[in-house]
Amino acid sequence: MPIYEYECRRCGHRFEYLVLSSTPAAKCPSCNKKDLEQLISLSAVSSEARRQANLSAARKRADIVRRDKQHEDHKHLHEHFEDHMPPPQPKKKK
Numbered sequence: 815m816p817i818y819e820y821e822c823r824r825c826g827h828r829f830e831y832l833v834l835s836s837t838p839a840a841k842c843p844s845c846n847k848k849d850l851e852q853l854i855s856l857s858a859v860s861s862e863a864r865r866q867a868n869l870s871a872a873r874k875r876a877d878i879v880r881r882d883k884q885h886e887d888h889k890h891l892h893e894h895f896e897d898h899m900p901p902p903q904p905k906k907k908k
Contacts, residue, residue, distance in 0.1 A: 816833050818830065818840070818853075818855070819852070819853040819854075820851065820852055822842035822847060823850065824845050824847045825842060825844050825847070828853070
C-alpha cells in the first residue's frame, strides 16, 4: 500500500495520500483541486542492527532517568526526616 506525497500547485498545501486500486484520484484537502505534483519521498530503512542500537540508547536514557529519580527520592526522604525528627535528648548522668 503505497503512500504518496503531493503538493497542490494551486495553494501549495502538502499532504500524504494512501493509494489503493479502488482509491479515487488524489485531490487537495485544502482547496479540493486535482492540480497536484507528486513529490519524491524519502524512504525509511530499518535493520536489526539499527533497531538494536535504538533500543540500547533508549535503555540507557531510561536508566539515567531511573537513577535520577531514585536519587531525588532518597534526598527527599533525608530532608523529610531531618525536618521531622526531634532534636537529640541529652544523656542523663547517673
